[in-house]
Amino acid sequence: MAFTPAILRLSRTVARDRGRAGRGYRLSTSRGRSPGSRRLRLESLEVRQMLSLPAMAYVDDNWSFLADNDSSGDLSVGDTVTNANDSIDPSGVTATYGVNGFGNVTSGLYTGSLPGSATINDAITGTASGTVNVLEGTYQEQVTIDKSLTFNGAQAGADARGRDAVAETIITPSTGNVAVITVQAPDVTVDGFTVLGGSNAGITGIYVSDQVTYNELSGVVIEDNIVRDFDLADSEGGGIIVGPLTDGVEIAYNDIRDFTLSSNRSVVGIGAHGNPGEEARNANIHDNFVHGLVFDHFVSYESNFRHPDIAP
């Protein structure tokens, strides 16, 4: 099937970009020192992170500034922020910016964001295996979950099928030919998000496969997510895709809807694909809605297709 290699190319591109822009970038501050010195810095950084990373973090697109704890006269790591601007439990979450609170501060005495503390990916980097709560709002980025954690949106625990007119955590891509959320670690739950594709070619909403270290992933649950409004133009795409080297991924209570494309390409609502020796095994796909996939030309789509590389 032509769809499979496109998804593989996609995930490998994401992995390469992540390698360039992720932890390696932080280490570039030691440029000019000896390689041995760089390794020492890496080790001490990782030790420090293991000792001090919180197990629970929050991300908000519109924090309210509460306290300038270091009297710096601006937003800095360690200041107190609260979610006063949200409609769900306003001011119910108080966090320490850059420690267990990430994102943008839009009201109060000092506003803005800081590099390393601004994005959902920053929150994942800054959290030990535990829970990252992304509060209601809209976030434009490609999220890579590269450690075992629970990744909760505003509607975590709420069945996505027919869910409407409630405050959502919306993640939308900044470019085409990417997965909006990539799960590449075992024991990850993605619960209660909306993935909004927009007018970006080649988008996959949520993709599960470790194309970096090629370890088989188990214990992954994708539930209660809306994946909607993809205008894929002349390209392929999909809603939720289980990729190679996975075992027992559960996909349930999701609502996949409103995909359009304009050429002879394929779109998959929910699917699984593997490679010989790298199968997607035991995928447990149940209780999802896939609807509103609209095409101008011929296209094949399946909500749960069978393939020789998908082992039972």
Ligand SMILES: [Ca+2]
């Ligand atoms: Ca400050």
Ligand SMILES: [Ca+2]
């Ligand atoms: Ca918000």
